[in-house]
Amino acid sequence: MKLESRLIFRTMSRVPQLWKFSSGYFFLFVLLLAATACRAPGGKVTGVTPLNEPAPVRLADKPMPAPPAPTETAKPQLPAMASGPLAKPAPRPPTLPNGWVPLEVWAGTNGWSKPRLLDSTTTLSYALQSTNHSSRFTIGSREARVDDADCWLGFPPKLINGRPHIHALDLEKTLLPLWSRNGELPIRNRVIVLDPGHGGDDPGSRSVAAMRFEKEFTLDWARRLRPLLETRGWHVFVTRTNDAAVSLADRVKLAEDVRADLFVSLHFNSASPGVNSAGLETYCLTPMGMPSNVTRNYADDPNEFFPNNAFDEQNVQLAARLHRSVLAETNRTDRGVHRARFMGVLRGHNRPAVLIEGGYLSNPEEAELIGTPAYRQKLAHAVARALNGLLHPESSRLTRNER
Ligand SMILES: [Zn+2]
Helix, strand or coil: CCHHHHHHHHHHHHCHHHHCCCHHHHHHHHHHHHHCCCCCCCCEECCCCCCCCCCCCECCCCCCCCCCCCCHHHCCCCCCCCCCCCCCCCCCCCCCCCCEEEHHHHHHHCCCCCCEEEECCCCCEEEEECCCCEEEEECCCCEEEECCEEEECCCCCEEECCEEEEEHHHHHHHHHHHHCCCCCCCCCCCEEEEEECCECCECCCECCCCCCEHHHHHHHHHHHHHHHHHCCCCEEEECCCCCCCCCHHHHHHHHHHCCCCEEEEEEEECEECCCCCCCEEEEEECCCCCCCCCCCCCCCCCCECCHHHHHHHHHHHHHHHHHHHHHHHHCCCEEEEEEECCCHHHHCCCCCEEEEEEEECCCHHHHHHHCCHHHHHHHHHHHHHHHHHHHCCCCCCCCHHHC
């Protein structure tokens, strides 16, 4: 049984009264949230292209059909791999009953200090502390601080009878995986697929600093990153090696064909209107039952279940691991780890899959920075250090929380 499962069981067995919220009330709440799902801060974001692909898979449906054949640009040369099926958890919906958990009860049951009120003038924020972890939650805000990175929750914490509560799904799918050690990422074949976003007739976002486009910078990022991984033992495949158009389905299919352990998509962001948005964001798929942080005109349905939802916990562990490393290397603004359903390049995977936005091409300062080889080398080093730490935890220079 995994750590989080044990923790959850302990909590549930000691405080059964937490789970007595009516399911009807909860679903009404979820539908209301889905209908009013918020936009990303900073206005309309256009850094990642929404997809033209089949309708999402429902829980009761069969898995997504196999995408078309791979492109000429990324023929896999398979390394010797472990036999048998890839180790992967069976797809499953959330296991916790839906409801709100009193922070104080959860903390006391699991050996954390009592929640400490940080600010009561404009916002109500609470700090939680354990031996190895610290977190901060603000009533009414989905933006939380989990150790040394921002992480967006599915539901804003709220006061019930004057006491701070957090949603059970956020505990199960985000907080407990991040508070546990990251050793559960299923690395079996040391195979990783890097996905330089866009390409060919899809240029991605244009830099405001020069007539240059996202597709050029993502490809360069992948080219710099690849050798840094290969020298430490990864078998690296890339979805494109030149300025070629590659469908999102083919990007997913390559990872399936080479039996990749991990999939990492590389992008740069853009906000319209406005030049003020800046910083780093990392995305992974929204767990079932939870509204997304970012929807970008996608009909975000919490009842949808995608193949990649089998990796909800590992997705957020990988996302946070990469996010922290890139933050530490670049010192850019932390815009957080986000959950989203609209990114089709993530949804169909049978492996942990994340998407990193390495800065805003619509922000003059960051556009200049992204245009420099030195910054893109920093991005490559940051991602390599986080990924290589999975294979060589003893030699990585990771912080306490990244081990
Ligand atoms: Zn993009």
